[in-house]
Amino acid sequence: PAGGELNGGAAATTPHVLFIPSAGIGHLTPVFRVIAGFSSQGIDVSVVTVLPTVSAAETDYFNGLFADYPCVRRVDMHLLPLDASELATEDPFFLRWEALRRSVHQLGPIVTAASPPVTAIVTDITLTSCVVPIAKELRVPCHVLFPTAATMLALNAHYPIYLHQQQLNNKGGAAAAVVVGDIDIPGVFRVPRSSLPPALLDVNKLFTKQFIDNGRVIVQADGILVNTFDFVEPAPLSALRGGKIVPGYPPVYTIGPLKPHAGAVKSAGIITGDRTIDEWLGQQAARSVVYVAFGNRSAARLDQIREIAAGLEASGYPFLWVLKTTKVDREDDAELADVLGEGFLERVKGRGMVTKGWVEQEALLKHPSVGMFLSHGGWNSALEASSSGVPVLVWPQLGDHRVNAMAAVSAGIGAWAEGWGWDGDERMVTGEEVAAKVREVMDDEKLRASVAVAREEAAKAVAEGGTSYRNMHEFVAKLKGAP
Numbered sequence: 001p002a003g004g005e006l007n008g009g010a011a012a013t014t015p016h017v018l019f020i021p022s023a024g025i026g027h028l029t030p031v032f033r034v035i036a037g038f039s040s041q042g043i044d045v046s047v048v049t050v051l052p053t054v055s056a057a058e059t060d061y062f063n064g065l066f067a068d069y070p071c072v073r074r075v076d077m078h079l080l081p082l083d084a085s086e087l088a089t090e091d092p093f094f095l096r097w098e099a100l101r102r103s104v105h106q107l108g109p110i111v112t113a114a115s116p117p118v119t120a121i122v123t124d125i126t127l128t129s130c131v132v133p134i135a136k137e138l139r140v141p142c143h144v145l146f147p148t149a150a151t152m153l154a155l156n157a158h159y160p161i162y163l164h165q166q167q168l169n170n171k172g173g174a175a176a177a178v179v180v181g182d183i184d185i186p187g188v189f190r191v192p193r194s195s196l197p198p199a200l201l202d203v204n205k206l207f208t209k210q211f212i213d214n215g216r217v218i219v220q221a222d223g224i225l226v227n228t229f230d231f232v233e234p235a236p237l238s239a240l241r242g243g244k245i246v247p248g249y250p251p252v253y254t255i256g257p258l259k260p261h262a263g264a265v266k267s268a269g270i271i272t273g274d275r276t277i278d279e280w281l282g283q284q285a286a287r288s289v290v291y292v293a294f295g296n297r298s299a300a301r302l303d304q305i306r307e308i309a310a311g312l313e314a315s316g317y318p319f320l321w322v323l324k325t326t327k328v329d330r331e332d333d334a335e336l337a338d339v340l341g342e343g344f345l346e347r348v349k350g351r352g353m354v355t356k357g358w359v360e361q362e363a364l365l366k367h368p369s370v371g372m373f374l375s376h377g378g379w380n381s382a383l384e385a386s387s388s389g390v391p392v393l394v395w396p397q398l399g400d401h402r403v404n405a406m407a408a409v410s411a412g413i414g415a416w417a418e419g420w421g422w423d424g425d426e427r428m429v430t431g432e433e434v435a436a437k438v439r440e441v442m443d444d445e446k447l448r449a450s451v452a453v454a455r456e457e458a459a460k461a462v463a464e465g466g467t468s469y470r471n472m473h474e475f476v477a478k479l480k481g482a483p
């Protein structure tokens with residue numbers, strides 16, 4: 001990913017890295033991008049593949065990886081059935097993470113049976129507390145790939161300590177329930193309670209239990225790879241690396257922005273993966289198009305979708321909207337015309353494009369017609385926009401999105417639509433509000449200039465000698481047995 005041949009000379013040994021990814025496109029994207037980068041580095045790669053996937057997009061994604069990189073070995077793993085009744089969550093991805101965590105003992109035999117022998121494991125943050133002990137027992141170095149912002153990694157590192165302090169301060173004694181308030185991450189910033197991933201307000205939530213365990217055990221990992229670059233998140237990176245949050249924290253390798261893997265860019269000259277969208281984009285003025293997408297697992301309510309539609313129509317700009325109406329794409333069988341309301345598609349014909357299909361977002365953001373990105377604040381999306389020089393208007397939807405929004409604002413890569421509805425709250429954002437905010441961001445020359453700087457810095461980070469380039473180099477050298 002960080003470009004160029006990292007190996008330099010003949011490798012003494014060929015490392016064999018076993019990747020143990022989690023579920024959700026946002027989690028698979030960085031893993032696949034790292035694997036793609038490894039393919040030219042003289043590293044053997046195996047990938048644990050858990051089937052069936054949660055979403056259809058993930059199946060396509062896995063198939064694409066194995067088709068494009070025939071040397072990558074696929075190791076199938078079968079999940080044990082999960083009794084979800086006592087887990088108090090319906091989120092299909094949280095449930096999958098839990099099922100994976102409970103099936104993880106199957107990894108021991110997979111690792112010991114592998115030939116050539118596995119020399120290192122790279123796993124996803126969501127599986128950390130289950131995979132690290134297995135790797136330790138087998139004496140295989142274990143690294144964690146953190147798929148979102150370093151700011152979020154800092155929160156993950158600090159959260160168990162914060163809870164411990166709250167327990168000590170607890171007036172009702174240790175047994176009293178811990179009340180989660182604003183969290184001041186040492187050396188980073190204060191995250192108001194209202195911006196925390198909502199699950200973290202309740203220490204008994206499934207996500208929170210995993211988050212706590214992973215935050216504790218990650219300290220024993222041999223290294224952490226993060227898809228970010230030093231320029232955009234200096235404070236959390238220096239706090240983590242300087243031991244300000246957790247003394248003796250493992251090395252943090254920033255290796256972003258990761259480049260897309262070959263499969264994602266090859267589609268026979270079609271930039272966005274869809275010829276009609278390409279042609280339409282080609283007809284729009286430079287930097288005029290508002291691109292709208294909320295990632296792979298955020299679905300707005302129908303009435304909110306209609307207000308977004310009204311807002312885009314009223315903004316006066318051409319727009320391209322990738323619309324999802326369900327958390328899991330397989331369940332999304334709604335007709336666009338019904339979702340958007342009568343007459344909408346006819347009224348905006350020529351000026352607005354709406355699709356439910358997959359687009360090559362990274363490539364699309366690099367198109368000269370794209371002027372801004374209305375996004376949920378998924379970190380992959382934020383980074384892709386920054387390395388394309390496209391300002392982001394972050395409308396956080398759930399989970400880590402508000403923390404990411406804070407990180408994006410402090411990095412100068414985006415604006416945050418603060419106070420807009422999120423995670424199931426009832427606040428409806430009106431079409432007028434959407435239109436006004438879109439116009440504000442389109443007119444914000446200061447933001448455009450700071451995003452242009454971030455874009456330069458992103459390019460420098462991955463170019464030879466840049467921070468992400470050097471970190472990747474160091475990581476690969478470590479995999480090859482450098483002291």
Ligand code: UDP
Pocket residue numbers: 024025026027029294295296297298322357358359360361362377378379380381382384
């Ligand atoms: N993505 C894409 N095309 C789509 C939908 C998503 O290329 O139609 C990619 C997007 O470029 C990004 C990832 O999927 O790399 C989404 O990750 P992010 O962290 O932004 O959000 P999440 O989906 O995890 O909420």
Ligand code: UDP
Pocket residue numbers: 024026027093125126147148149152153156197210211212214215297398399400401
């Ligand atoms: N995360 C973490 N530790 C964990 C699990 C998750 O730090 O044990 C982070 C990670 O950044 C993840 C985010 O929390 O992306 C919140 O995830 P969310 O629920 O929004 O799901 P996602 O958007 O990743 O699918």
